[in-house]
Amino acid sequence: MTRIDESIESIIAGVIRRNRGETEFHQAVCEVAETLGPVLQKHPQYAEHKIIERICEPERQVIFRVPWQDDRGEVQINRGFRVGFNSALGPYKGGLRFHPSVYLGIIKFLGFEQVFKNAITGLPIGGAKGGADFDPKGKSDSEIMRFCQSFMTELYRHIGEFTDVPAGDIGVGAREIGYLFGQYKRITNRYESGVLTGKSPHWGGALVRREATGYGAVYFVEEMLKVRGQGLEGKRCLVSGSGNVAIYAIEKLHALGARVVACSDSDNVVVHPQGIRLETLKRIKEVERRRLADYVVEHPDAERLPAGTLWKIPCDVALPCATQNELDEDSARTLVANGCVAVGEGANMPTTPGGVRVFMEAGVAFGPGKAANAGGVATSALEMQQNASRDTWSFEHTERRLHEIVRNIHRDCYETAAEFGSPGNYVIGANISGFRRVAEAMLAFGVI
Ligand code: GLU
Numbered sequence: 001m002t003r004i005d006e007s008i009e010s011i012i013a014g015v016i017r018r019n020r021g022e023t024e025f026h027q028a029v030c031e032v033a034e035t036l037g038p039v040l041q042k043h044p045q046y047a048e049h050k051i052i053e054r055i056c057e058p059e060r061q062v063i064f065r066v067p068w069q070d071d072r073g074e075v076q077i078n079r080g081f082r083v084g085f086n087s088a089l090g091p092y093k094g095g096l097r098f099h100p101s102v103y104l105g106i107i108k109f110l111g112f113e114q115v116f117k118n119a120i121t122g123l124p125i126g127g128a129k130g131g132a133d134f135d136p137k138g139k140s141d142s143e144i145m146r147f148c149q150s151f152m153t154e155l156y157r158h159i160g161e162f163t164d165v166p167a168g169d170i171g172v173g174a175r176e177i178g179y180l181f182g183q184y185k186r187i188t189n190r191y192e193s194g195v196l197t198g199k200s201p202h203w204g205g206a207l208v209r210r211e212a213t214g215y216g217a218v219y220f221v222e223e224m225l226k227v228r229g230q231g232l233e234g235k236r237c238l239v240s241g242s243g244n245v246a247i248y249a250i251e252k253l254h255a256l257g258a259r260v261v262a263c264s265d266s267d268n269v270v271v272h273p274q275g276i277r278l279e280t281l282k283r284i285k286e287v288e289r290r291r292l293a294d295y296v297v298e299h300p301d302a303e304r305l306p307a308g309t310l311w312k313i314p315c316d317v318a319l320p321c322a323t324q325n326e327l328d329e330d331s332a333r334t335l336v337a338n339g340c341v342a343v344g345e346g347a348n349m350p351t352t353p354g355g356v357r358v359f360m361e362a363g364v365a366f367g368p369g370k371a372a373n374a375g376g377v378a379t380s381a382l383e384m385q386q387n388a389s390r391d392t393w394s395f396e397h398t399e400r401r402l403h404e405i406v407r408n409i410h411r412d413c414y415e416t417a418a419e420f421g422s423p424g425n426y427v428i429g430a431n432i433s434g435f436r437r438v439a440e441a442m443l444a445f446g447v448i
Helices: 003-018 023-033 037-042 044-048 051-055 104-120 141-158 174-188 209-227 244-255 278-287 294-298 329-337 353-362 374-388 395-419 426-445
Strands: 060-069 075-086 092-098 127-132 164-167 236-240 259-264 268-271 303-306 317-320 342-344 365-367
Touching (some): 023 104, 023 353, 023 426, 037 426, 044 051, 051 426, 075 104, 092 104, 092 374, 104 374, 104 395, 236 244, 244 278
Parallel strands (some): 092 127, 236 259
Antiparallel strands (some): 259 268, 268 303
């Protein structure tokens, strides 16, 4: 073990000691820190100024009570979070997640990932994440509204277009952003469009923001395949999830000539060998807010399988677009054995470290979430640009910008991996590229 490796190991041990029980955060830090040896070797000033240690400690963490009343008049209490992780490159930026599994460790892992992802976009945004342990499943529209209003009644004092700009994530879409923005506007007496992104295009939201994460992940996979002299045409694909990211990944895969044969939610997998019918999926999930199981009622030629079986279906390309740690080592082995050649992470950290190892060893083109799903937050930054200039751009123009940003991210990760002696390793490319950008800004600002 070199001296640099030893110092990285001791930084990781320190993070684990100081953030007890936050296993997802430990995992996210390990996955990045373990790849930074070569960059410390090349830039000793990063170690001297303790850049890694500082990056691993969030700049600020806010935890607050969110009381609200359900439809029966009963008082409910949830816990809200906002972690401003790093603002070296711009105002804190990152989504809000409403899900019962949310606790500080989840928000910190997501915030940490966001720092690097946002840096890789090349746009001026820092990294943050927030959310609540609120379960939107089965809640009425009025309950969602009351929850969002209560959440914003505390959050408003911590955010602002130059300070911190939240957006959506799991459980938070345009409806929730609408209620959050309404309450912010009312409390502050300011129509500050740029304080939230993922707004509806009717009142300040960017066209393409809804589609951007899924489209971006597919563009990234397309670029990885291009390097290998292949394309998406005719490829059989698996997309996990059936939320915002999955739906628009499926839409773009179909548009580019691939065929998505299965998708999933937390209860079921749906296999449709002719290709998932997007109109049905969109209506069930986006309009009627029903469960995926209802898909097979409308398409008797589709089959419903139990949750956890998705990665056993043979495919050429896999896009995990559901949630963290959904694709483990065994699933990765099955995918490889079945001939999968490319994996693009639409979700944040969906592949376990063991799964990533299997893909690397098998030579699968693997696009880590920090790079492959960065199209979402990049388009949020484009929304901020439009809000700042009081302008609105067309769908075509915005999508062109998104496509260009994703191509640049791919090229940057590819070239950085080659520069550091690991050609084709997008994990190393993404981590080092993001880290360097943040590190340079932190060095310039001194010890703050
Ligand atoms: N939650 C999204 C992500 O994981 C988007 C964040 C944003 O648009 O600010 O990148």
